[in-house]
Amino acid sequence: MTFVTQDAEAKGSLKSETTHLDDLTYEGVAPEELPLFRGLPVPRRTDLMRHAMVHSVSAGTVLFEQGDVPNFQLIVLAGSAQLFGRSAEGREVLIEAVRAPDLVIPAAVLTGAPYLMQARVPEPSRFLLIQAGAFRAAVEVEPLLAHAAIGSLAAQFRRMVRQIKNLKLRSSTERVGCYLLALSKRQGTPDRAVLPFEKTLIASELGITRESFSRALSSLGKSGIRVDGQTIEILDAARVAAACAPDPLIDGTDGEGFAI
Amino acid sequence: MTFVTQDAEAKGSLKSETTHLDDLTYEGVAPEELPLFRGLPVPRRTDLMRHAMVHSVSAGTVLFEQGDVPNFQLIVLAGSAQLFGRSAEGREVLIEAVRAPDLVIPAAVLTGAPYLMQARVPEPSRFLLIQAGAFRAAVEVEPLLAHAAIGSLAAQFRRMVRQIKNLKLRSSTERVGCYLLALSKRQGTPDRAVLPFEKTLIASELGITRESFSRALSSLGKSGIRVDGQTIEILDAARVAAACAPDPLIDGTDGEGFAI
DNA sequence: GGCATGCCTTGATTTGGATCAATGCCGGAT
DNA sequence: ATCCGGCATTGATCCAAATCAAGGCATGCC
CATH class of the missing domain: 1.10.10.10 (Winged helix-like DNA-binding domain superfamily/Winged helix DNA-binding domain)
Structure with missing residues (x-):
């Protein structure tokens, strides 16, 4: 399977491009600038980075489908991702937009459970991809990573609660x-x-x-x-x-x- | 302030009762039986327990109000808690029920942000209360606790996403x-x-x-x-x-x- | 018993929002 | 310039769900 698929509707002139960490040209946030990695012990960081890559994607790209089992923890370095819920009949609604810098649905990656939403990219964006297993393992043993994951999870949970109150009460x-x-x-x-x-x-x-x-x-x-x-x-x-x-x-x- | 207030509507015959960890009679889950604590290094556990107590509450009890800043991480040992969202005009809707064993809104406690929901107890229940600061500190340094917090946060996030899809798509x-x-x-x-x-x-x-x-x-x-x-x-x-x-x-x- | 009180159901009516349909507008391609 | 496809507005109509209103049926209390 491909971890990132080009959307059928995407214009042909746009393309996505994978970069290894060595030959990056940094725009927006560089992985090393993330507080997430700044505080990490060097051996842990290099170990994590061996299971990671940076991926630049064009507008319209589908990052994953709902129902997919996560292969990577995606981190938005630049740009954003939109999360959609789709019904059986194909109706599709926006549930959340994830803006840099943030994790894309750590809840699914850390539990290994299937994504409940599809992720699409509305603008040219850059992501850090960390293999799910390596990310889970690193979060297990590294308090700083756990702390970051907890912060992201908590913030996302609270956004969902706000949205539910919005829908039910107004x-x-x-x-x-x-x-x-x-x-x-x-x-x-x-x-x-x-x-x-x-x-x-x-x-x-x-x-x-x-x-x-x-x-x-x-x-x-x-x-x-x-x-x-x-x-x-x-x-x-x-x-x-x-x-x-x-x-x-x-x-x-x-x-x-x-x-x- | 009181961390637990008796609901005005609660019948007078019911009462809540605080117990220190020494003189507990265990029904349902005992704190020490929680996987959360089973795996904890003993000094860490005793340290945490010094900032904790068990509280038995009667039906109708309000655990906290929306807008309150968390003082404790509540853990449902027996029974359940219901989380309500309230509008300015006073309309009130059930957002989630939290059943034993689980954490009650770790998202608020771990970020120190005000609760977005009110928590009430629909049946006689027992809670472990850990002082928020101590809990945060312990989660910071103890991978097992961090792991449990992450699991609870992720599961709760996913329940909220499901609920939003339910509301928007059906x-x-x-x-x-x-x-x-x-x-x-x-x-x-x-x-x-x-x-x-x-x-x-x-x-x-x-x-x-x-x-x-x-x-x-x-x-x-x-x-x-x-x-x-x-x-x-x-x-x-x-x-x-x-x-x-x-x-x-x-x-x-x-x-x-x-x-x- | 008799009488509240709380919860639920059922009916009548209203209404907020969806659906259906037509048109307008803009940006991009030719 | 012209055509076109995607998005937005506006109007007409429909419909699902809310609201308003009346009873029903328990349970508990006096």
Whole structure:
């Protein structure tokens, strides 16, 4: 089997490329810069690296399918990965986006259980791949690695809990409004939010259809937002907040307590 | 502050009781029987135990509120805890039930971040409480503890992912049908499922109202189930499955790979 | 017994969001 | 420029599930 497959829809001009650790040109995060490896005893690090490689992949690449048994722990060095859930009938929804630097679903790799989600790459990205067995073994014996894994697992768990609360406790318009407020905060622009990907995708992340997302946006127009393509002007954050009841225990992001 | 508060609704005849480790009468799991501690170097274990106690609590007890900063890592020795999400307006939904033996939201304790959920005890239960700081420190340095924490975190993460897929990809009737099938399988009775708690609570776990849950049950009557109070007879599992499209990547439970 | 109280069911109605369908818009290819 | 395919909006309609409302059926208490 191939551990990374080119998506059928991907344009032919883009290609993925594997690099061994020796002949890297670093962009974004270099593996050695990761706190994960900085603190590692040198022999352990070189041992791990012998079971690792860096892989640059193009937009559209499928990293793995749901149901696959993990062969590698993927670490996002640059770019991001999107995790999708798919139903039997083929409907597909975005569950999470994993941004550099982070581990891609350590929960599956560390338990050796089949992936519950498919991973795709929405933009040219670079990953460190560590063979699953070697990674598990290293985490077993190396407290620093265990610490990093725990931090990543915990943060991802909490994101899932937030999402469940969002889905169960709020209406679709509230979800959209709170999403915009959280986004503008994360981007450091209180009066504006730029959507990170296509509206259809965001809609599926929020558990609604693209049409409902569109309507929610226009209905929030009455509460002080203005839509212009991918950027949303937030004219009256207070009114939006009043309409959507944002809640730090749902919309917040834990500070980067643990860094990978 | 008190780390455990008696629920206002709890009947006065029930009481909670704290026990020091010396004068325990063991029922269910004893702390020393946990694989978690069995393998621990003795000095480490005694050190941990000095920051720990066993607490027996009655039904209705609130273990902590959402927003609280964790003071203890709670470990369910006997019984269970239910985790609730609450909206600003006070609507409350069941997010997960944690059954012995397991850790209660290690994600919050290990990151020191505020709980995203409230924990309540639906039945008389026994918990081991380890002071959060001591627990974190022990996990840092003790690979066996780290391993157990990782196993618990990973399993809990995966349950949340399954739940999100369930909510986003299925209709309410499908969720109910698949819930029953999974339940009967878990209980080892292919032709019957006994609901583990009130229907209202299960409905909130499945993201629907109690009325919709009731209607879903009766509409599944046409697919071969029969409702009798808390027990559901499954007359024709195949027809139910056909109607609800169960999926191991949603309804499955990971085998107990990691034991606490 | 009689009467609350809590939980569940069932029916009537409303409504939020999905679905179906048409059109608009933009960027890329030719 | 023109055509095209993918994405987004908007409108019309439908439908699933929520809400509102009324009883039913236990259980426990006085």
